[in-house]
Amino acid sequence: MLFSSIPGLGETKQKLIHAIQKDHLAHALLFHGKEGSPNLAMALAMATYILCNQPGKEDACGKCASCLKMAKLVHPDLNFAIPLPAPTKKQEKKEDDDEPDFHALWRSFALEKTYGNFQDWSAHLGINKLLSISKAAARQIVKTLSLKSFEGGYKMMLIWAPETLNLSSANALLKILEEPPVKTIFLMVSQQPENLLTTILSRTQKIHVRNFTDEEIRQFLEDQSLADTLAAQQIAPLADGNMREALLLSQNVVDKNTLLFRDWLRDCYKADIQSLIAFTEQISSTNKEQQKSLLLTGINVIRESLLNRTQLTDLMRSSEADREFIVNFSNTVLNDEKIMGIYRVLNDGHYHIERNGNPKILFLDLAFSLARIIRAG
Secondary structure (H helix, E strand, O other): OOHHHOOOOHHHHHHHHHHHHOOOOOOEEEEEOOOOOOHHHHHHHHHHHHHOOOOOOOOOOOOOHHHHHHHOOOOOOEEEEOOEEOOOHHHHOOOOOOOOOHHHHHHHHHHHOOOOOHHHHHHHHOOOOOEEEOHHHHHHHHHHHOOOOOOOOOEEEEEEOHHHEOHHHHHHHHHHHHOOOOOEEEEEEEOOHHHOOHHHHOOOEEEEOOOOOHHHHHHHHHHOOOOOHHHHHHHHHHHOOOHHHHHHHHOOOOOHHHHHHHHHHHHHHHOOHHHHHHHHHHHHOOOHHHHHHHHHHHHHHHHHHHHHHOOOHHHOOOOHHHHHHHHHHHHHOOOHHHHHHHHHHHHHHHHHHHOOOOHHHHHHHHHHHHHHHHHOO
16 A cells, blocks of 8 residues: 555645654554545555655655565564454364454455445454454564564554454553554554543554545546546545545445335334334344444434435435435425434434444334334324
């Protein structure tokens, strides 16, 4: 990953390069930005620049042995710590011959879905389990960084989604974060820095990585031949700075969550008990991130409905395919009171799912609450 492969954000790139060149680099950096921002890309580009054998004034050379290794994320001095499912007893005893190569999966994810979110990583793993960075993983970080670098330069540890560190795993890292070995750099990448433990957050230098501008997204889509000029101009404002969303739109990927939420609302409106129970079984079989994503999609639909009712359609970011449903729904079914009621129950549902509430109970209760609100006179 090179700085030049990231569209725009020249101010952030210059800040990082200047810090490297002046040797003012902190030993623990937190790259934080919203979903769809290049926080992971920026951390990888910085690691490439630091490890490059012939760095230029504005970027790594991209040609030396180190850069070629970084292009495949196989450089021996760049290590990764990522959220993973809790190991089974066989895996703990090293008796499971079918244990997946999580680091190979991570490398493919980071290269193919650099702008992906936590839900994308969970789907990439194909595992419907809670993911976290365990205490054992934290101890492995300490062990790895206690060794000298392979090529005599910096040794780096990239921790993706450090907010998944629990108290025990975070405590295991505190000493090495406070007093790291010489030429050791932590690169933490987070989309939810507010969920980071204070003990970790206070030991990092924060680097805010903003989302893209509409022009940066438009230019990127055109330069990468992902969309023609007209399509890129249409996609850019819909993505609202989120490159992940822009890439999905450029591939004409249907937002399944919006379709799922639409059908759910229709069943709520009809008070179809059997369909609501079937939906509850269906959504309960998915992981927590997918459940949260559906509720966030619903909250976005309600936001769009409110904008439509208040005639602020210029601020609407929904696609044309979704717009028809949102307009009809808001004009024929909703009023201001219902909009606020639906927003409250969806937001409450998201809160309880986040805190590991029982999804079967929560979604069935949500369905009945939505039905009462929508069918109210």
